[in-house]
Amino acid sequence: MASSGARVLDNGLEALPAHFDETLGYPLAFWKSQHHGAVVFLTFGPQSETVKSPHIWHMNYERVNETWEQPHPGSAVGQELLGDGPTVESKIESILGGRPLVTTSTATADSPAVTLTGWHSMKVRAMTFVQPSGSQPFTANGHYGAWVIGSDSAEPWRIEARDDMGHLIGSIDKDSWMR
Numbered sequence: 001m002a003s004s005g006a007r008v009l010d011n012g013l014e015a016l017p018a019h020f021d022e023t024l025g026y027p028l029a030f031w032k033s034q035h036h037g038a039v040v041f042l043t044f045g046p047q048s049e050t051v052k053s054p055h056i057w058h059m060n061y062e063r064v065n066e067t068w069e070q071p072h073p074g075s076a077v078g079q080e081l082l083g084d085g086p087t088v089e090s091k092i093e094s095i096l097g098g099r100p101l102v103t104t105s106t107a108t109a110d111s112p113a114v115t116l117t118g119w120h121s122m123k124v125r126a127m128t129f130v131q132p133s134g135s136q137p138f139t140a141n142g143h144y145g146a147w148v149i150g151s152d153s154a155e156p157w158r159i160e161a162r163d164d165m166g167h168l169i170g171s172i173d174k175d176s177w178m179r
Helices: 002-011 088-096
Strands: 026-032 036-046 052-064 067-069 077-080 101-107 114-120 126-131 134-139 146-151 158-162 168-173
Touching: 002 026, 002 036, 002 052, 002 067, 036 114, 036 146, 052 114, 052 146, 088 101, 088 114, 101 158, 101 168, 114 158, 126 146, 134 146
Parallel strands: 026 146
Antiparallel strands: 026 036, 036 052, 052 067, 052 077, 101 114, 114 146, 126 134, 126 158, 158 168
């Protein structure tokens, strides 16, 4: 997964295949700045010998000599994709719970100072990461509504989601994301 994440940071997301090989990881969303990057992957882990459950993996990267490298081997963070239904889509809809935007994890241990991952509904067309020092627009173009964003600053943050007309339809911030 580390090398496919580096390719995504250099070249962007590829289309997902029609059928998944459960031994591979598939990039769903990415973010990069001049010196840091992050990629969210979909993988399938064994729930039993016959049933595979989807997992989300998040890997941070640093730019070193014009290449993307993981700052610490094994620095990926994984979690089972929980929710109702047999498909990835139904599990994500369950996680969203009718909301336009959710944050599923926030990491501050590695560089950059903060990395956030989450999901957005299909109504979301644009997102903005806002901190006191400025704002950073990012597109809502991850597969299945996955997103990731980061910042070199640990300042308070807010993420705003807008529809195709530019109307604010949801937001989350540093103090409310786990509620």
